[in-house]
Amino acid sequence: MKIKRYVKSSLFLAVVALLVISVIVSTGAIITVNKRNREIENKNAQIETVNNQLKETKQKLETETEAKEKLTTKLQQAENEKKQHENENKNYKKEIEKLSAKKRAEVKKTVKKKTAKQNSPQPKYPKATKTCYLTFDDGPSKNTLKILKILKKYDAKATFFVIGTNSKLEYLKKIEKGGHAIGLHSNTHDYSKIYKSTNAFFKDLNKLSDKIDKKIGIKPKIMRFPGGSNNTISKKYKKGVMSDLTTEVQIKGYAYFDWNVDSGDASGHNVPPNRIAKNVLNQAKKKNSICVLMHDTAAKNTTVTALPTIIEGLKKQGYKFEVLTENTYGYHYKVNN
Structure with missing residues (x-):
């Protein structure tokens, strides 16, 4: 009997233990399932977020x-x-x-x-109205002031074709104040630069024009080519350039001037004054209108010395002295390039 009761008791305890274990296992499974469900929900939420993104x-x-x-x-x-x-x-x-x-x-x-x-034959003027245009190239310099004093003394007018690299451009005001004309010659007077093309020539000329404008407030419309329009040295740098330039300067509104009386003061250093005066006075004979080429650089002291004799001699020949203007006869040479 005791054995039977013991067996029954043991069986009961075993059943209870199994039930407890079952409950524990079941509870753990439920917890795990719930956890996984929450994780699934979180993942679904993340998936939804990613989908929205x-x-x-x-x-x-x-x-x-x-x-x-x-x-x-x-x-x-x-x-x-x-x-x-x-x-x-x-x-x-x-x-x-x-x-x-x-x-x-x-x-x-x-x-x-x-x-x-x-370029047609020089028009004839009555002897009583013979006209002389004294011109000076390559200044101004210290000699320009001396020339201005002489011109004032003889009540004579002249035209100055200036260059831009000269340090005495402040004398332009004195030239203008004396009633003389100012013309363009060249900024540099460098044949190799100005005659290599028409553009190079006008670039140089415009620089000079601007310098004069800055000094006295005018841009001259009269000019003279370095070497004259008939110079042949230009073809060394560009053949035919003078034919182009003599046309172009006029298209641009400039009047260019050569000369028909050469003083010869540029033929050497310190040319004797009497030779310079003789050159001018002899060439002026049998003419009614002359444009005289001279120079007023610092080296042309003998030109200054010769000037009074030139003016006096020309007056005796019946000449009066005027300045060149845009409408003056040009004394053009035949272009030779």
């Missing part, structure tokens, strides 16, 4: 693609408009070139007529 990114990409397409279209339109404007500009340029060529041809024709007239 992907959706936004996709929409943004679609928007950007659309914007890019619009920009591409606008860019293409702009390119087309640019090409259209460029083509129109080309047509306008061609039209301008045609009009410019036509105008240029007309101006050249006018200039040629004017040049032909300038």
Whole structure:
């Protein structure tokens, strides 16, 4: 009996233990399941977030693609408009070139007529109105002041063709105040630079014009070519340049002047004053209108010495002294280049 009771008791305890274990295991499983469910929910939430981000990114990409397409279209339109404007500009340029060529041809024709007239035989003037244009090149210098005093003494006028590299440009005011004319000669007087092209010549000439304008407020419209319009040294740097320049300066509104009486003061150093005076006075005979070439550089002291004799001698020959203007006869030589 005791054994049976013991067995029953043991079986009962075993069943209870199994039930307890089952409950414990079941409870643990439930906890694990619940935990996993929460993790699944969290993951689902994360997935939803990522999906939303992907959706936004996709929409943004679609928007950007659309914007890019619009920009591409606008860019293409702009390119087309640019090409259209460029083509129109080309047509306008061609039209301008045609009009410019036509105008240029007309101006050249006018200039040629004017040049032909300038190069025609010297017009005859009555002896009572014989005119002398005294001209001085390559100044101003200290000798310019001496020349101005002599001119004032004899009540004579002259024209000064100045260069720009001269340090005495402040004398321009004294020249102008004395009632004399100022003309352009060259900024540098460097044949190798100014005669290598028409552009080089005018670049140099414009620099001189600007310097004079800065000093006395005028831009002269009369000029003289270094070496004269018939110089042959220019062809060493550009053949035919003088033919172009003699036309171009007139197209640009300048009047250029050569001479028909050469004092010879540039033929050497310290040319004797009596020879200079004799050269001028002899060449002036049998003429009614003369343009005398002299120089007023610092080295031409004998020119200063000869000047009173020249003026007195020309007055005896019946000459009066005037300044060159844009409308004065040009004394042009035949271009030889």
